[in-house]
Amino acid sequence: MRITTLLVGLALLLAACRPIPAPAVAMVGAPGVGDPIFPLLGNGGYDVQHYTLDLTVDVARNLLKGTATLRATATQPLAAFNLDLLGLEVSTISVDGAPAHFTRSGQELTITPGAPLATGAIFTTTVAYAGEPTPLADPDLAFIDQGWNHQDGAIYVVSEPGGAMTWYPVNNHPTDKATYTLRVTVDKPNVVAANGVLTEEIDLGEQRTYVWEMAQPMASYLTTLVIGDFVRVEEPGPDGVLIRHYFPPDEVETLTRIFANTDEMVAFYSDLIAPYPFAEYGVVMLPFPLGFALETQTLSVFGPEMAMEGVNAHELAHQWFGDTVTLAAWDQTWLNEGFATYLQRMWLEDKLGRGFMDGGMRQYYAGLKGFKVAAPGRVTEAELFSEAVYERGAWVLHALRLEIGDALFREFLRTYYARYKNDVVTTADFIATANEVSGQDLTEFLNAWLYDAEMPPIPE
Ligand SMILES: [Zn+2]
Secondary structure, eight states, X not given: OEEHHHHHHHHOOXXXXXXXXXXXXXXXXXXXXXXXXXXXXXXXXXXXXXXXXXXXXXXXXXXXXXXXXXXXXXXXOBSBEEEEOOSSEEEEEEETTEEOEEEEETTEEEEEOSSOBOTTXXXXXXXXXEEOOXXXXXXGGTXXXXXXXXXXXXXXXXXXXXXXXXXXXXXXXXXXXXXXXXXXXXETTOEEEESSXXXXXXXXSSEEEEEEEEEEEEOGGGOOXXXXXXXXXXXXXXXXXXXXXXXXXGGHHHXXXXXXXXXXXXXXXXXXXXXXXXXXXXXXXXXXXXXXXXXXXXXXXXXXXXXXXXXXXXXXXXXXXXXXXXESSGGGTHHHHHHHHHHHHHHHHHHHOHHHHHHHHHHHHHHHHHTTXXXXXXXXXXXXXXXXXXXXXXXXXXXXXXXXXXXXXXXXXXXXXXXXXXXXXXXXXXXXXXXXXXXXXXXXXXXXXXXXSSOOOOOO
């Protein structure tokens, strides 16, 4: 994610031997994964492999009617388990085709299958639901209405960190990535853009169904759906990657020009880190201000005020770091934002030279010290998208580069990505990889950059 105001503000800157009787009933899955900031996000006891969302959307009235089918594996005996779903009316739920009992409390949807599930069971849950989706408003994250939004005849979804549960039942935490099929039916002439590859368009007369497939694992906060008046603009990209954007009709020319070098950026990061992880990439430009851009997988959502090269490079860099290698806990957003911020500058450094990078980072250093910006390693909810994670986060990487040299730093980026691709990471994983690649114990050095209130001196 990249937020407008920040750009402006910091441009300047396990008993005894007696046998234990087996429990009479199977266990109940936990209502959350225990995230340090959002303890109720996600759920315990199972792992989702695939979501199929069949949705019919009345765009003008902002009404959603849907069936969500989740294929999952039980990781413990389950007499009951939870999904996260906020608002909307649930009509029926079945597990493996048999009716299931359910109750709701806040964002927790508790499902009791007809028969308990055994550890390792692969099961299918089908939820039929409908209603008018409402975004999640969180005072600590006032800049974003998380999830499903309806504005000026268009619908868009921006869910970081918790909004996915506003439009489908989900195991809503990055630690449970899954693949997705999205089938969305809308009235013509609305156009539907979503994550992955558009595999089918089915003409139903007055309506059209769009089928989108996301074949690689995706964290729920990175799912998106945008419906409205858009033109699809395509061009072939490097190594068979298709570049495809969705632009408002009257902005196609201008935006095509602004985003013209997206293919070069894909080639640059592919060379620096690893091949681009998905079949397609592009942005969807909303026709009204949003105040930020979000790295929704394969299709970043932009507000028009964010239509600039630096932000394009930032959201694209997130496709590797953020989307493919994803934070394991929400108090470590620097693992997403510090990387995207630094890699955005590496794109510019490639054009403008190392002096641009070193000089720019020194200027930021002075500004961060002056404004006493908090340490990035473990942030509070209010700091999730603050300069602590963007700029001090980027400085963790610059300091590492200065300490171990350019060649080892590049090897670090490639090793860290290859090791944690399609998985989640913690700051401890980051430090362990840096130590291994460099052959040095950098723990104390990196801890100072990550956790000390005062920024350490710049390495010479
Ligand atoms: Zn970002």
